[in-house]
Amino acid sequence: MRVVLAMLRATWRAATSYRLATVFSLAGLAFTVVPLYFVAGALQGTMERSIQAEGGQYFAFVLAGMVATMIITEAISTIPSNVGSAATSGTLDSLFLTPTPPVVLFAGLSAYGAVWTLIRAALLLLGGAAFGASISWANLPQALLVLALLALAYVPFGLLMTASQIAFRTSGPFMSGILLASTFLGGVYYPVHVIPSWLQSLAWFVPLSYGLRAFRKLLLEGAPLLSVWSDVGMLLGFIVVLGSVGVAALSLAFRYARRTGGLSQY
């Protein structure tokens, strides 16, 4: 934990030394919420019936979808992109040469991105609430728990891409593919049950479908945690299965990179 905090602190200080980028990143949220408010208002009548089970208010529905997308994007991209940039800048060698285990290094490299995304997600929700999004604040802790599980279900994809990054110096096109499939099939802009039935069966393989449905029920409807247990169970299943695959891939990638010399740039 100490190492993760030290890396978080260092990355925070380095990132906030780019003051204008920090300001733009926060200001960008305003440009997300305001248009969303008007577009959602215009579509409210069309969408209202199909999203009855998930709050019934399209603005809040899409807002929750965007928060979840923000979280899974970070979960997938943070480790491979940080490992990639550390490899390019030359800091990765020095990190791997310390006695700190790789898993802790990865957690440390991702910590700043995770915290920053949480801050942005919280500001997005607060901004949405200020524009009238109907949010059950009492259920926020349970909703955050589901978001954390959702993030953990997507981290293994990040591990697979990190494995590819370590072994072949590229994470390939997987990130955009996974994000596109998740956004398309996971119900970010519309509920899963409105898409054609043959596509719905593909959506069962997308963790976002379960996570987002549970998140919305908790945050927008104020439903109790027990009512979403099946979705939470599916997320746990994804974490175990995909997590094992991700860890195994990473371990193989390390072995391969040590054999081929790809672990180090110098």
Next chain:
Amino acid sequence: MADSETLAQGTPRVTRHAEPDAIVVQDVHKRFPSPRSIWQTLRHPGQREWVESLQGVSFSVAHGEFFGILGPNGAGKTTLFKCITGLVTPERGQLTLQGHDVQRATRQARAQIGVVFANERAMNWRLDARENLRLFAALYNVARSEVDDRVEHVLRLVDLADTGQRLLGTFSSGMKQRVSLARALLTDPPILLLDEPTRSLDPVSAQRFRDFLREQVVTRERTVLLATHTTEEAFGLCDRVLVLDRGRVLATDTATRLADQFADQVYRAWVRDPAHPALRDAGVRLLDELTSADGWFVVEFPDLGTGHDAAATLRRLVASGVEVSRFERMGLSLGELLERVVAQRGSRA
């Protein structure tokens, strides 16, 4: 490993003890697939060619020894460093650091070393020196209560204690390299691995860096493994050097002894009268460009044979009345030395 065996003539500082050597590299082999174009890969997907980077490399470095690795580009120095640090797994062979096997006990082995890369981007340029060192102190598990003291101590050691909150990116190359060294010294490791540490330094900074290294080895009894292309480092710092070429060890000795062994028997003398008959008889060549302002001419004897022959020639000249102020055998630069070792021994390997 022999008890109290002096390692090298002219450098009696290092003696071997009964305990295991600090660094032991034994019969290490490493090969990499050679890069192929997409077209070649498509035409012969199953065919692979290999580049032998290390071919049975063996050597050991005693505690407190300053050991240099020399070799032309592509000799295998960097691969050897990667193997020693555990970043690359060799096909065959064994590497130990202070008795810890690099492959089997990587973490313990790594705890014995501080590494300075030639690449000074090894740290975060958007942080100041202290922040960088505090981060690495955490990564190296330096006790929380000791971090500030250790950081200040190593910053003082490398003469950077007064840099305040200046970001590393604004430091000169020499300062960045000193921060890298400070990081390597954070845990007070018994072994320092330095990969061309003065490559990007100006001559004055490089000299100060070398002085500091020498002091570290002498006063702290650290073992240093240094990859270098610099004459001053090979001849002035290293107790012994190893010459590597195409993954093979061609020679291991003191740089001075190797230079002596591979140098020609060419001598130069500083004389008053280059036209003296005794000099003409000896077949010397006058080096006009080296004539000094105070009237001493430099003449070169192309081949005087052994040291005894040279001494005899000098005696004859003096007996004939030739005024000689200086008489010396021409040494080799590091580049010439490498070229000759590779040419003579590389072809035999």
